[in-house]
Each structure stands twice: as C-alpha cells, then as structure tokens.
Amino acid sequence: MIRIRPRARGPLAVELHGPCELYGLDGVALDLAGKTRVLLCRCGHSKQAPICDGSHYQTDFEKPAAPPDADDAHDAHDAHDAHDAHDAPPT
Numbered sequence: 538m539i540r541i542r543p544r545a546r547g548p549l550a551v552e553l554h555g556p557c558e559l560y561g562l563d564g565v566a567l568d569l570a571g572k573t574r575v576l577l578c579r580c581g582h583s584k585q586a587p588i589c590d591g592s593h594y595q596t597d598f599e600k601p602a603a604p605p606d607a608d609d610a611h612d613a614h615d616a617h618d619a620h621d622a623h624d625a626p627p628t
C-alpha cells in the first residue's frame with residue numbers, strides 16, 4: 538500500500554508500505570531501497586524533481602485551491618462581467 542498525504546504549502550508525503558517505482562525526469566528509476574517515505578515536489582521549484590528539496594520554503598507556494606463547483610464558477614463569471622461593465626469608460 539502507498540499512502541499519499543499533501544502537506545499544506547509543501548510536498549506530497551508518500552508513505553511506502555510495499556514496492557514502488559519512482560522515476561526521475563530523465564526516465565531513470567530512483568533508488569528507493571530502504572526508504573519508507575518520499576516527499577514529492579508539487580511547487581515546481583525543486584532542483585531534484587520529482588523529489589522535494591525544500592525549495593518551496595523560498596517560494597510563496599500555496600496549495601492549489603479546490604476547483605470551484607459549476608455554480609460558483611458561473612457566479613464568478615457573471616460578477617466579473619458586471620465589474621467590467623461598471624469600469625468601462627462612458628461611450
């Protein structure tokens with residue numbers, strides 16, 4: 538089993554309870570022998586991607602916002618249109 542937990546403002550903590558294969562950006566398998574946990578970068582700033590190297594501490598990385606549901610997205614679009622109409626210069 539593999540358990541994955543996102544850390545607020547940080548990586549995905551992956552607990553390894555069995556075999557797992559993880560590959561680097563070059564397509565080469567990473568050596569996970571003896572590891573029970575890996576931290577996967579999700580900020581995009583790690584120089585050792587896909588492994589977190591702590592670079593997220595030097596960024597303003599925030600966890601991705603939850604996607605809005607369809608009704609919220611529609612309301613936001615309407616509000617944006619109304620705002621644009623209000624700010625439009627007189628013709």
Ligand code: FES
Nearest residue numbers: 578580589592593
């Ligand atoms: S989440 Fe840690 S370097 Fe990206």
